[in-house]
Amino acid sequence: MNARVTLATARRVLAQLHGDHRTVALLLIVPCVLMALLYWVFDGDERVFGRVGLMLLGVFPFVTMFLVTSVAMLRERTSGTLERLLTTPLAKLDLLLGYALAFGVAALVQAALASALALGPLGLDPAGSVTLVLTLAVANAVLGMALGLLVSAFAQSEFQAVQFLPAFVLPQLLLCGLIAPRDQMAGALEAISTVLPMTYAVDGMNQLARTSELSGDLLVDLLVVVGAAAAALALGAGTLRRRTA
Amino acid sequence: MNSTAIKVEGLRVDRGHRTVLNGLDFAIPAGAVTGLLGPSGCGKTTLIRSIVGVQRVKAGTVEVLGRPAGAKALRSRVGYVTQAPSVYADLTVAANLRYFASVLGVPADRGDAALDAVALADRRGDVVGRLSGGQRARVSLACALLGEPELLVLDEPTVGLDPLLRRDLWRLFHDLAARGTTLLVSSHVMDEADRCDRLLLMREGAIVADGTPAELRERTGADDLEDAFVRVVEAVAA
Numbered sequence A: 001m002n003a004r005v006t007l008a009t010a011r012r013v014l015a016q017l018h019g020d021h022r023t024v025a026l027l028l029i030v031p032c033v034l035m036a037l038l039y040w041v042f043d044g045d046e047r048v049f050g051r052v053g054l055m056l057l058g059v060f061p062f063v064t065m066f067l068v069t070s071v072a073m074l075r076e077r078t079s080g081t082l083e084r085l086l087t088t089p090l091a092k093l094d095l096l097l098g099y100a101l102a103f104g105v106a107a108l109v110q111a112a113l114a115s116a117l118a119l120g121p122l123g124l125d126p127a128g129s130v131t132l133v134l135t136l137a138v139a140n141a142v143l144g145m146a147l148g149l150l151v152s153a154f155a156q157s158e159f160q161a162v163q164f165l166p167a168f169v170l171p172q173l174l175l176c177g178l179i180a181p182r183d184q185m186a187g188a189l190e191a192i193s194t195v196l197p198m199t200y201a202v203d204g205m206n207q208l209a210r211t212s213e214l215s216g217d218l219l220v221d222l223l224v225v226v227g228a229a230a231a232a233l234a235l236g237a238g239t240l241r242r243r244t245a
Numbered sequence B: 001m002n003s004t005a006i007k008v009e010g011l012r013v014d015r016g017h018r019t020v021l022n023g024l025d026f027a028i029p030a031g032a033v034t035g036l037l038g039p040s041g042c043g044k045t046t047l048i049r050s051i052v053g054v055q056r057v058k059a060g061t062v063e064v065l066g067r068p069a070g071a072k073a074l075r076s077r078v079g080y081v082t083q084a085p086s087v088y089a090d091l092t093v094a095a096n097l098r099y100f101a102s103v104l105g106v107p108a109d110r111g112d113a114a115l116d117a118v119a120l121a122d123r124r125g126d127v128v129g130r131l132s133g134g135q136r137a138r139v140s141l142a143c144a145l146l147g148e149p150e151l152l153v154l155d156e157p158t159v160g161l162d163p164l165l166r167r168d169l170w171r172l173f174h175d176l177a178a179r180g181t182t183l184l185v186s187s188h189v190m191d192e193a194d195r196c197d198r199l200l201l202m203r204e205g206a207i208v209a210d211g212t213p214a215e216l217r218e219r220t221g222a223d224d225l226e227d228a229f230v231r232v233v234e235a236v237a238a
Ligand SMILES: Nc1ncnc2c1ncn2[C@@H]1O[C@H](COP(=O)(O)OP(=O)(O)OP(=O)(O)O)[C@@H](O)[C@H]1O
Pocket: A245, B015, B016, B020, B038, B039, B040, B041, B042, B043, B044, B045, B046, B047, B083, B188
């Protein structure tokens, strides 16, 4: 591992993102538009918007970073740049942490914009602090990124990579408590939802909606999200093979 | 400078259900330009991948600069240019060079010299995706030159280039060799054979000839290296 190479990789990934104006625009503007749409859908019902809006702030970074990273990593694999990098002194961890850093920064900007809109003009008023909301949002982004990196190893084309979104992310979205509260689900579904990482991402936002202090439950949520991201990155490192058939 | 840079013994590689390389034995001298020539599909890329240590091998040994191929200590001493240009198409030429310089741990200002060497100094600011195929291949080569490796392995670096540019690149290869770099350059066109110090002729996963162009001519009695190759293959088949 080498800080210079990690930082250079993060800078390179951000430069690639920066050069793609349309993706940047979609990444930053779509969550804001969806947030405004949601506000409109609930017709200013502050109680429902207060609950669902905050959870969405936790879900956006997860979903978008999952998608962007899985495609970016797949490109790295298919364009031969990964094969080349693995013949250089670059450590696998340099590459993975470089990605995590770059997409973490992108997620921070994305979450900051969406939060500014939700907490400002749209009047979302969580009990927890803005810092905690942003921290959890970025942790969720890193989790989405790490899972995206991992699944990209199992995709042979960009078509397949994109299909992993409905396959991996939609079930988590259905079961995470956003659509229906988890304690009202069938026992089996609730049990499944306890092993899905997005459940904790969304539960953390729920905690922040209710309490102002850094409660034990919130801490557990954060730890699970960060732990799952680390586990996915470690598994992802295992899929970066220097020697291939 | 007569030491051995690459030594291959009993190398066997299977890809899919096919045996692509079947028991190769040869050595490549240091400080020379060795050409790896053979028709499309004969296994050149597979052999090159084995030498740079990214190919899973079934049997045999590949020793590079005195160490097993792919050893960690070799990663800063061996430069590899893949057959398809492996640079970031969505970054500028300069940004690609800057990134690979960081990865290789060399000063970023080496980029200019590398670009000069591949005659692309005027395209620094262009996005790689908007360059021609041959230009992209040269950016890919420039990124490998940055590290000033002791061994440079190039997979078909001159495909699609005009004759002038090809001549200039071969000059560059020989300049590098004169300064002590070992080069292994693959090609599927025989007219590049005469530019090499040594030749490895390959066919269907086997080495069918190994020597200098002059030796090959003498052995086969053919003036033209393409004829020489045909005669070698016929002799093997007979
Ligand atoms: N990824 C792969 N999986 C399975 N078989 C492969 C793979 N890549 C190449 N092969 C097979 O290995 C054999 C040798 O391929 P290789 O790419 O080494 O040839 P080559 O000499 O480099 O050809 P060319 O001059 O066209 O680049 C071919 O028969 C090919 O079908």
